[in-house]
Amino acid sequence: QVELVQSGAEVRKPGASVKVSCKASGYSFTNYYIHWVRQAPGQGLEWMGRINPGGTGIIYAHNFQGRVTLTRDTSTTTVYMELSSLRSEDTAVYYCAKDRNDFWSGSLYYFDYWGQGTLVTVSS
Amino acid sequence: QSALTQPASMSGSPGQSITISCTGTSSDIGGYNYVSWYQRHPGKGPKLIIYDVNNRPSGVSDRFSASKSGNTASLTISGLQAEDEADYYCSSYTHSRPLFGGGTKLTVL
Numbered sequence: 636q637v638e639l640v641q642s643g644a645e646v647r648k649p650g651a652s653v654k655v656s657c658k659a660s661g662y663s664f665t666n667y668y669i670h671w672v673r674q675a676p677g678q679g680l681e682w683m684g685r686i687n688p689g690g691t692g693i694i695y696a697h698n699f700q701g702r703v704t705l706t707r708d709t710s711t712t713t714v715y716m717e718l719s720s721l722r723s724e725d726t727a728v729y730y731c732a733k734d735r736n737d738f739w740s741g742s743l744y745y746f747d748y749w750g751q752g753t754l755v756t757v758s759s
Numbered sequence: 760q761s762a763l764t765q766p767a768s769m770s771g772s773p774g775q776s777i778t779i780s781c782t783g784t785s786s787d788i789g790g791y792n793y794v795s796w797y798q799r800h801p802g803k804g805p806k807l808i809i810y811d812v813n814n815r816p817s818g819v820s821d822r823f824s825a826s827k828s829g830n831t832a833s834l835t836i837s838g839l840q841a842e843d844e845a846d847y848y849c850s851s852y853t854h855s856r857p858l859f860g861g862g863t864k865l866t867v868l
Contacts (some may be wrong), residue, residue, distance in 0.1 A: 680797075730804055744793070749806070
């Protein structure tokens with residue numbers, strides 16, 4: 636069965652960076668985009684970007700350009716999200732999510748499987 | 760661009776039906792038939808329950824239905840059950856990215 640398992644909670648000071656992992660299993664890893672979505676306390680969901688595990692296609696949301704980096708390791712079927720220059724407003728639960736459409740069908744931004752979420756707390 | 764607008768909370772009794780609205784603009788909900796809905800229980804990742812405005816993924820109960828009119832999408836849950844108590848989020852495609860609603864907390868009384 637499809638499963639996305641994320642790394643554990645993190646605490647960082649303002650200005651630091653954090654790297655969250657998302658290990659995928661149960662499907663063809665290189666055929667589907669992986670997206671990252673976050674939810675800050677009391678806020679809605681916010682899309683951060685997507686990566687094509689099978690190639691070079693990476694798109695970042697405008698709000699995170701220059702601060703977020705998505706990478707992948709096909710040997711371990713793991714995707715990573717690194718967020719730098721952290722500020723208190725980045726305190727949130729971060730999710731990875733698998734695209735429902737395969738790469739060739741094109742993404743309509745439907746996410747059919749999600750990780751369990753990783754709480755990142757930014758505090759001095 | 761602002762998030763889609765949902766009521767912050769709603770409630771209903773077992774067996775009743777409730778409808779959650781999601782209002783956007785002509786640049787998102789009104790401009791595309793790519794609306795989805797997610798259900799999220801505490802401590803878990805969201806679950807896709809509706810895509811393409813009104814299609815249910817395999818395994819999702821037919822008590823969940825959805826529609827769209829103009830710039831507003833709606834999710835209807837019929838025959839409310841205790842297990843339906845969760846947060847619900849709408850989403851729409853817009854300009855090569857998804858836009859989400861702020862979420863609606865559904866309480867089953």
